[in-house]
Amino acid sequence: MSKFYEVRKRDGAARIGILSLPGGKRQTPLLLRIDSLSAGNEEIKVIHAEDSFFEELFKEDRWTVPRGAVLLPEVHPLFTKLKEAIPSLWVDFFVLSFASGMLNSPRDFVRRIINARNAIPPDVAFWVPAIVTVENAAILFYMGVDIIDDTNAVIKGYQGIYLLEEGEARLNELEDLPCNCSICSSLSIDKLMGKDAKERALLIAKHNTLLLDKEVKKIKERIRAGNLREYVEMRVRSSAFLTAVLRILDTEEEYFERRTPVARNQCMKANTMESLQRIEVKRFANRVLERYEPSAREILLILPCSAKKPYSTSPSHAKFVEAVENYRGYIHELILTSPLGVVPRELEMVYPAAFYDIPVTGYWDAEEREWVSSCLRAYLERNLRNYELIVAHLSGAYKEICRSVTKDFGIEVVFTCENNEEATSKEALNRLKRQIAELCDERKRLSGFEMKANMIKAMADYQFGIGAGTGIIAGKEGERIRITGKFPYYKLSSNGNVLARVVPAYGLLALTVKGARKIENLLSLYRMEIGDFVPEGSILAPGVINASEQIRVNDEVVFCGEKAFGVGRAKMSGWEMMESRRGVAVQVREVVARGL
Numbered sequence: 001m002s003k004f005y006e007v008r009k010r011d012g013a014a015r016i017g018i019l020s021l022p023g024g025k026r027q028t029p030l031l032l033r034i035d036s037l038s039a040g041n042e043e044i045k046v047i048h049a050e051d052s053f054f055e056e057l058f059k060e061d062r063w064t065v066p067r068g069a070v071l072l073p074e075v076h077p078l079f080t081k082l083k084e085a086i087p088s089l090w091v092d093f094f095v096l097s098f099a100s101g102m103l104n105s106p107r108d109f110v111r112r113i114i115n116a117r118n119a120i121p122p123d124v125a126f127w128v129p130a131i132v133t134v135e136n137a138a139i140l141f142y143m144g145v146d147i148i149d150d151t152n153a154v155i156k157g158y159q160g161i162y163l164l165e166e167g168e169a170r171l172n173e174l175e176d177l178p179c180n181c182s183i184c185s186s187l188s189i190d191k192l193m194g195k196d197a198k199e200r201a202l203l204i205a206k207h208n209t210l211l212l213d214k215e216v217k218k219i220k221e222r223i224r225a226g227n228l229r230e231y232v233e234m235r236v237r238s239s240a241f242l243t244a245v246l247r248i249l250d251t252e253e254e255y256f257e258r259r260t261p262v263a264r265n266q267c268m269k270a271n272t273m274e275s276l277q278r279i280e281v282k283r284f285a286n287r288v289l290e291r292y293e294p295s296a297r298e299i300l301l302i303l304p305c306s307a308k309k310p311y312s313t314s315p316s317h318a319k320f321v322e323a324v325e326n327y328r329g330y331i332h333e334l335i336l337t338s339p340l341g342v343v344p345r346e347l348e349m350v351y352p353a354a355f356y357d358i359p360v361t362g363y364w365d366a367e368e369r370e371w372v373s374s375c376l377r378a379y380l381e382r383n384l385r386n387y388e389l390i391v392a393h394l395s396g397a398y399k400e401i402c403r404s405v406t407k408d409f410g411i412e413v414v415f416t417c418e419n420n421e422e423a424t425s426k427e428a429l430n431r432l433k434r435q436i437a438e439l440c441d442e443r444k445r446l447s448g449f450e451m452k453a454n455m456i457k458a459m460a461d462y463q464f465g466i467g468a469g470t471g472i473i474a475g476k477e478g479e480r481i482r483i484t485g486k487f488p489y490y491k492l493s494s495n496g497n498v499l500a501r502v503v504p505a506y507g508l509l510a511l512t513v514k515g516a517r518k519i520e521n522l523l524s525l526y527r528m529e530i531g532d533f534v535p536e537g538s539i540l541a542p543g544v545i546n547a548s549e550q551i552r553v554n555d556e557v558v559f560c561g562e563k564a565f566g567v568g569r570a571k572m573s574g575w576e577m578m579e580s581r582r583g584v585a586v587q588v589r590e591v592v593a594r595g596l
């Protein structure tokens with residue numbers, strides 16, 4: 001637990017935080033500068049930052065308990081003993097010992113950081129010393145490191161190694177200096193080579209540090225924007241070691257699931273093979289299976305995805321809908337897509353279904369096919385009994401996937417696109433229209449209310465668990481339930497009081513206090529207990545008495561305490577609320593005082 005470190009913004013395991021120190025406040029991700037070191041043998045003599053950062057830090061009289069930098073349980077048994085002896089021990093950051101050992105193998109790299117991060121409290125900063133390069137900085141922060149230093153960059157300078165964004169080069173391998181930093185833009189490579197060894201080393205070290213500094217700034221902006229993952233996928237590409245690190249990291253599902261927001265107001269760019277392994281993709285696929293119940297319809301219509309999101313707003317989906325519109329009351333629509341697998345029409349607004357972008361070439365690689373096939377198979381295994389037959393309006397790879405998956409199920413499948421025919425072609429659309437008309441007894445359009453209610457119900461189930469949707473939509477006798485607003489800005493109300501709103505910017509359903517009260521007993525997974533106060537604006541971590549483990553960043557939560565009941569959006573995970581002493585836990589949207 002920390003007195004001096006506060007996490008302000010999270011993007012997966014990566015964080016932006018404020019470290020309060022006697023010398024002033026520092027923002028993480030933080031790059032510490034080393035001041036002097038003995039060149040040649042790579043042994044660091046003195047390490048301290050600007051403004052006497054460390055001198056201040058290590059002045060024992062400033063602290064009421066023994067302080068030390070290296071107190072990591074896995075390497076330092078003193079940590080547990082100290083914690084037992086002094087329960088009030090405050091620690092603001094941890095330093096990973098023998099970090100260079102991580103470089104032995106990608107697996108060690110992953111294990112060392114994840115084990116350490118899991119062992120120390122979430123509101124404590126984590127420093128991995130002396131191994132950072134420009135190339136690996138992004139993945140270190142992505143894994144949950146908060147502080148790095150330029151030791152390695154400086155040592156490399158003394159070794160005549162010039163850091164590049166995508167690796168490094170020996171100075172004598174370069175013909176030019178591919179950089180615009182203050183050092184490189186003021187010197188030609190010949191001039192640099194002409195300097196004496198010591199000055200040359202200093203200049204290369206300076207360039208290395210400046211480039212690292214620039215990289216840290218870029219990473220900070222990525223965390224702030226919520227798209228560090230895309231940057232990491234780009235960054236690791238230059239190194240087989242780091243690509244292996246990312247692939248191994250992606251098997252650490254629990255670590256990232258506990259730290260990844262449920263929703264973002266950002267497009268998820270799935271441009272690499274690793275994008276398929278993102279926790280957002282796996283979480284969506286799991287929730288479609290665990291938190292979604294299709295409405296009872298006879299026909300399952302499987303459609304291809306569209307580049308424009310939400311799908312309904314795309315020209316291709318406008319055509320599909322027009323073809324089946326008169327019979328939509330018989331039809332349940334399911335969209336087949338990579339990398340999300342299957343997206344029920346009612347969930348097209350949720351994150352990341354309305355927030356992803358993939359390169360479209362018509363070619364699907366084996367892994368993509370296998371993953372999407374497995375999603376469709378799992379969906380059908382769970383829901384097939386709902387349907388009498390499947391109409392697949394699919395071509396190309398989509399059609400092949402659907403054909404190979406459905407052949408094992410013994411259900412009739414009608415394909416409405418001929419081979420080599422686009423799903424949006426006139427012929428295919430006419431065939432779809434004719435087939436649907438033949439299959440359905442009479443016209444049955446969905447009313448505006450039904451369409452909107454299906455979406456709100458599915459979104460509520462997806463967010464809060466099955467049952468929440470029916471709970472919020474159902475009206476008691478004499479209760480007038482209405483849904484107003486144009487797609488997708490729907491607003492659900494009861495007797496004129498708003499219960500919930502769709503928030504398209506995040507793909508979430510936001511509850512009002514009235515809405516939360518209506519389904520209070522169905523919100524156990526997203527419930528928090530707070531102290532004896534009426535919050536305004538935000539609830540800080542120390543004010544949280546209890547929080548469901550399931551809560552993630554940007555989840556809609558309900559909080560109650562002796563004096564207040566309200567709704568808001570989580571700014572940290574439930575487990576983090578319990579383990580932190582600083583930081584905003586929830587942004588309050590609406591609160592009512594109790595017992596007044």
Ligand SMILES: [Zn+2]
Pocket residue numbers: 179180181182183184185207208210211
């Ligand atoms: Zn430079």
